Amino acid sequence: MNALVKYEAGPGHVELRDRPEPEPAANQVLLDVAHCGICGTDLHVYHDTFQNYPPVILGHEFAGTVVDTGSAVQGIRPGERFAVLGAAAVTCGTCPYCQRGEFMFCSARRGMGHGVDGAFAPYAVARPDQLYRVPDDVPMQTAALVEPLAAAVHAVGDIGRFQLGDVVLVSGPGPIGLLGLKLLAAQGIKTLVAGVSADALRLEKADAFGAARTIAVDQEDLAAVVDEETQGVGVDVAFECAGAEASVRNCLSAVRPLGRYVQVGHFGQDLTVPWDHIAFRQLRIDGSVGYTRETWDQTLRILEQGRLDLSDVITHTLPLSDWKTGFNLVEDQQAVKVVLTPEP
Ligand SMILES: [Zn+2]
Ligand SMILES: [Zn+2]
Numbered sequence: 250m251n252a253l254v255k256y257e258a259g260p261g262h263v264e265l266r267d268r269p270e271p272e273p274a275a276n277q278v279l280l281d282v283a284h285c286g287i288c289g290t291d292l293h294v295y296h297d298t299f300q301n302y303p304p305v306i307l308g309h310e311f312a313g314t315v316v317d318t319g320s321a322v323q324g325i326r327p328g329e330r331f332a333v334l335g336a337a338a339v340t341c342g343t344c345p346y347c348q349r350g351e352f353m354f355c356s357a358r359r360g361m362g363h364g365v366d367g368a369f370a371p372y373a374v375a376r377p378d379q380l381y382r383v384p385d386d387v388p389m390q391t392a393a394l395v396e397p398l399a400a401a402v403h404a405v406g407d408i409g410r411f412q413l414g415d416v417v418l419v420s421g422p423g424p425i426g427l428l429g430l431k432l433l434a435a436q437g438i439k440t441l442v443a444g445v446s447a448d449a450l451r452l453e454k455a456d457a458f459g460a461a462r463t464i465a466v467d468q469e470d471l472a473a474v475v476d477e478e479t480q481g482v483g484v485d486v487a488f489e490c491a492g493a494e495a496s497v498r499n500c501l502s503a504v505r506p507l508g509r510y511v512q513v514g515h516f517g518q519d520l521t522v523p524w525d526h527i528a529f530r531q532l533r534i535d536g537s538v539g540y541t542r543e544t545w546d547q548t549l550r551i552l553e554q555g556r557l558d559l560s561d562v563i564t565h566t567l568p569l570s571d572w573k574t575g576f577n578l579v580e581d582q583q584a585v586k587v588v589l590t591p592e593p
């Protein structure tokens with residue numbers, strides 16, 4: 250089968266290669282991959298700025314249909330459709346984090362798409378505990394959004410506790426920031442979304458997704474907008490989703506005393522930021538990474554209820570052979586979510 254492979258350590262070293270079709274072990278199922286989204290992590294694996302174990306097939310944001318099951322698998326039949334929790338592909342299962350469903354922090358963890366083979370390929374294998382059933386009326390393209398949506402549900406719902414009537418700042422209009430915006434807007438939260446002028450397309454999307462106001466911080470004074478939108482008080486919660494030093498500064502400056510700052514973006518380097526705000530304004534600082542199993546259950550319930558419109562999140566659907574075009578669109582911030590469709 251034709252799969253997108255990181256074939257060697259170092260920057261680049263990614264291409265379509267012929268790989269044997271995976272065979273499900275006794276406790277695995279074989280899935281026909283419907284769609285697999287391109288994530289920032291895939292770009293990091295491409296540039297070798299995220300730990301990876303070549304040779305490995307990239308891609309972890311996917312949904313597929315069961316075509317075969319291992320001998321020990323019960324209760325799952327060919328034809329059933331699932332979103333797949335690739336991040337839990339390898340865990341110890343017994344450490345305190347695994348036992349609490351917080352498998353993200355298991356020291357033995359390896360995820361699909363960088364630690365073990367992922368889903369930029371026609372077929373992939375997974376264990377039954379990684380499978381989350383796709384509700385009947387949810388299209389497979391939407392099901393491929395479960396992984397990034399779960400990350401947004403975790404950041405906004407599990408970590409960034411807010412109250413009705415709050416004003417929230419989302420800084421960084423990437424897929425997680427924009428999905429977070431959708432969740433906040435669905436709850437009636439007044440949400441400001443900040444980016445830079447290079448994010449024009451994604452800020453336009455933010456307007457369409459229900460942002461109370463979008464701000465390109467290199468064209469407009471964010472502090473003045475926050476003052477205007479909060480009667481000089483400051484925002485109640487800020488989500489830093491850009492992974493950029495200037496964005497951290499903006500968030501720390503925008504949060505009111507006793508407010509909350511949630512770190513979602515990654516930097517890959519140390520920062521110089523106005524850390525004194527934390528003590529002087531007595532801010533609460535939280536990090537958010539990935540999700541828990543409970544978050545996935547919750548995310549599937551959100552999809553099942555059908556009240557969150559996700560039809561406008563995928564801006565590009567490309568065949569797997571056009572992966573480079575897709576990677577470039579994401580790299581150049583010219584897309585919200587790009588999904589790749591493997592060819593037989
Ligand atoms: Zn992802
Ligand atoms: Zn563990």
